Amino acid sequence: MSRPSAFKSLAAAAVKGYVRDKATLFFTFFFPLMFLLVFGLIFQDTGTDKIKLGVVGDGPVISALEKTGTVEFERFDSMDAAVTKVRDGDLPGLVAQNGDKVTVRYAQSDQTRAAMVQGLVGGVVDKVNVQVTGQAPRFSVDSTNVEDQSLKGIQYITPGILSWAVAASAVFGAALTLVTWRKKQVLRRLRLAPINASTVLSARVAVTIGVAVVQAVIFVGLALLPIFGLKLSGTWYLSIPVFLLGTVAFFAIGMLVGAFAKTEDAAVGAANIVVLPMAFLSGTFFPIDNAPGWLKAVSNVFPLRHMNDGMLNFLVRGKGAEALLLPCGVLLGFTVVVGFIASRVFSWED
Amino acid sequence: MSETAAIAVDDIRKSYGDLKAVDGVSFTVAEGEFFGILGPNGAGKTTTLEIIEGLREPDSGSVTLLGRSPWPRDVELLPRIGVQLQASAFFDKLTAREQLETFAALYGVTAARAGEVLELVGLTDKAETREDKLSGGQRQRLSIACALVHEPDVVFLDEPTAALDPQARRNLWDVLRAIQERGKTIVYTTHYLDEAEILCDRVAIMDRGRILAMDPPATLVRGLDAATHVILEKGALTEAEAREFAGVEEVHTDEVSLTISTRQPAPVLAALAERGRLDGLQVRTATLEDVFLDLTGREYRA
Numbered sequence: 316m317s318r319p320s321a322f323k324s325l326a327a328a329a330v331k332g333y334v335r336d337k338a339t340l341f342f343t344f345f346f347p348l349m350f351l352l353v354f355g356l357i358f359q360d361t362g363t364d365k366i367k368l369g370v371v372g373d374g375p376v377i378s379a380l381e382k383t384g385t386v387e388f389e390r391f392d393s394m395d396a397a398v399t400k401v402r403d404g405d406l407p408g409l410v411a412q413n414g415d416k417v418t419v420r421y422a423q424s425d426q427t428r429a430a431m432v433q434g435l436v437g438g439v440v441d442k443v444n445v446q447v448t449g450q451a452p453r454f455s456v457d458s459t460n461v462e463d464q465s466l467k468g469i470q471y472i473t474p475g476i477l478s479w480a481v482a483a484s485a486v487f488g489a490a491l492t493l494v495t496w497r498k499k500q501v502l503r504r505l506r507l508a509p510i511n512a513s514t515v516l517s518a519r520v521a522v523t524i525g526v527a528v529v530q531a532v533i534f535v536g537l538a539l540l541p542i543f544g545l546k547l548s549g550t551w552y553l554s555i556p557v558f559l560l561g562t563v564a565f566f567a568i569g570m571l572v573g574a575f576a577k578t579e580d581a582a583v584g585a586a587n588i589v590v591l592p593m594a595f596l597s598g599t600f601f602p603i604d605n606a607p608g609w610l611k612a613v614s615n616v617f618p619l620r621h622m623n624d625g626m627l628n629f630l631v632r633g634k635g636a637e638a639l640l641l642p643c644g645v646l647l648g649f650t651v652v653v654g655f656i657a658s659r660v661f662s663w664e665d
Numbered sequence: 666m667s668e669t670a671a672i673a674v675d676d677i678r679k680s681y682g683d684l685k686a687v688d689g690v691s692f693t694v695a696e697g698e699f700f701g702i703l704g705p706n707g708a709g710k711t712t713t714l715e716i717i718e719g720l721r722e723p724d725s726g727s728v729t730l731l732g733r734s735p736w737p738r739d740v741e742l743l744p745r746i747g748v749q750l751q752a753s754a755f756f757d758k759l760t761a762r763e764q765l766e767t768f769a770a771l772y773g774v775t776a777a778r779a780g781e782v783l784e785l786v787g788l789t790d791k792a793e794t795r796e797d798k799l800s801g802g803q804r805q806r807l808s809i810a811c812a813l814v815h816e817p818d819v820v821f822l823d824e825p826t827a828a829l830d831p832q833a834r835r836n837l838w839d840v841l842r843a844i845q846e847r848g849k850t851i852v853y854t855t856h857y858l859d860e861a862e863i864l865c866d867r868v869a870i871m872d873r874g875r876i877l878a879m880d881p882p883a884t885l886v887r888g889l890d891a892a893t894h895v896i897l898e899k900g901a902l903t904e905a906e907a908r909e910f911a912g913v914e915e916v917h918t919d920e921v922s923l924t925i926s927t928r929q930p931a932p933v934l935a936a937l938a939e940r941g942r943l944d945g946l947q948v949r950t951a952t953l954e955d956v957f958l959d960l961t962g963r964e965y966r967a
């Protein structure tokens with residue numbers, strides 16, 4: 316350890332510079348985290364909505380209803396008290412069971428909910444009937460949730476915010492390092508040291524990837540907490556190649572920005588111009604599926620859109636390996652092309 | 666010179682647009698020599714150094730550094746040279762020790778060297794201070810330490826004593842002498858003519874991209890054949906008395922002093938001693954400043 320390699324020591328120098336800069340830490344971790352928390356909490360109410368039901372009495376139908384997990388019970392001692400609540404609009408409906416008799420009362424004022432209550436109770440009653448009589452039903456319905464539930468709330472926002480945060484810190488980090496190192500003559504000094512440019516570059520890329528991984532662990536870890544309730548799909552690990560390629564693609568974009576920009580201010584401005592529109596048009600904050608067609612088409616030119624989609628597909632939608640091809644191909648292409656242009660524009664000094 | 670040349674510069678030129686920053690410079694520096702390049706702002710000192718170091722490509726002319734060409738970048742040559750750039754180049758937010766350890770790693774030398782060079786430049790007590798919290802002079806010394814961490818054979822220092830207080834300057838002179846005693850070749854630039862006289866084996870005086878003169882400082886001064894000035898407190902002697910001494914060329918009085926110019930200081934001083942007028946006496950011989958004035962017709966302004 317007394318003779319660390321050039322790669323290691325350059326990476327260590329970059330990490331120290333990173334963690335000792337409070338503003339950078341803020342924009343890398345806390346700023347996107349605030350978005351995640353705010354959106355996560357907002358969506359928590361709507362996304363994980365359960366139907367409230369007044370309940371009077373007890374029996375197999377009531378227990379079966381409770382087991383569906385989609386209803387929240389409010390228990391009443393008398394039918395009258397419960398009916399009053401429904402009439403006042405505090406509850407969408409009530410269920411009462413007295414022996415074999417099941418009663419449903421609902422408020423017609425909220426028709427959607429009324430239908431949901433009726434359907435739900437009706438379905439449960441049928442199921443219980445089948446169980447009790449032991450008679451096989453003539454028709455059976457095979458229904459499975461495809462994906463839309465997964466696009467609710469935290470499921471949607473976590474991959475989006477993570478991709479955006481990683482993209483922003485990779486672009487800003489790379490651009491600012493390049494500009495400051497050029498301005499402060501560190502680049503010229505490095506040029507005088509017996510090392511390859513590729514060592515310097517790979518050390519910096521390694522640090523960017525390290526930062527991105529820490530971001531991912533923090534963001535996903537927090538979103539997985541019960542209060543936010545993120546559920547990862549079975550193929551979440553397929554998001555790793557998308558994540559890494561995305562990080563490197565944005566690092567390359569940062570290098571290009573840094574190669575053009577002569578001052579830190581110019582670099583920050585240019586990085587904002589690159590990152591902000593991309594964030595809004597790539598589905599970070601709202602689902603791109605709801606956007607008008609032309610916008611969807613435009614958003615396809617952004618690498619963030621593809622990183623976003625890839626992360627969404629594997630983290631929460633559970634798509635298979637065949638879905639890797641498009642995002643990985645696009646991100647790799649971006650890295651190569653942008654990296655090549657950046658290396659052409661690059662200069663050691665201004 | 667019998668020693669092998671560490672550096673051979675042959676008629677290098679570099680223009681920026683119409684401006685000839687370096688306009689036909691040639692010199693050699695022997696191994697172990699302490700070579701100074703002197704000149705006012707914009708003379709072309711930094712440009713000359715950077716061409717030798719391999720940071721800039723000359724428009725024409727050639728450079729041989731330790732037997733190799735510094736341009737294009739030669740990774741085998743780099744460990745043998747140490748460079749302190751005119752503007753210090755540090756990694757963001759690292760402490761003095763961390764800067765040196767990083768550079769040590771880039772050159773593949775042990776991290777322990779960091780402590781040694783910190784000691785050498787007298788920064789041991791600032792080892793854990795971050796780069797942005799160092800004073801100008803401390804940054805300067807750290808920058809020199811960074812150039813020395815890998816024990817290079819040839820050291821280039823671009824105005825190492827700029828921004829230093831007189832004490833720190835003197836300490837740095839000791840450091841530079843110590844480096845030279847270890848057999849290193851030093852090429853350095855400065856604005857301080859007095860300093861160059863004290864430190865350098867040879868100096869090149871540069872102005873407007875050209876070398877005007879190049880010799881050991883003493884030779885340059887002697888070659889001037891300039892008068893020695895004997896300065897007395899005003900009133901110690903009248904102008905008329907002074908003019909009667911043998912060898913006096915010129916006598917001049919201002920508010921505080923009387924100055925006698927002569928090329929034969931010995932008889933003048935003897936005459937003054939005879940009269941017991943040596944109180945507060947100063948003798949000023951010609952310096953590189955006079956050489957510069959003589960060469961350019963302009964007063965030296967650093």
Ligand SMILES: Nc1ncnc2c1ncn2[C@@H]1O[C@H](COP(=O)(O)OP(=O)(O)OP(=O)(O)O)[C@@H](O)[C@H]1O
Binds near residue numbers: 681706708709711712
């Ligand atoms: N990159 C550049 N582009 C254009 N002109 C330059 C460049 N570098 C130097 N010059 C010009 O070349 C001339 C010589 O500059 P140089 O830096 O070599 O002077 P110097 O002797 O080191 O001066 P100083 O004592 O101020 O450091 C100056 O007039 C300067 O303006």
Ligand SMILES: [Mg+2]
Binds near residue numbers: 710711712751823
């Ligand atoms: Mg200079």
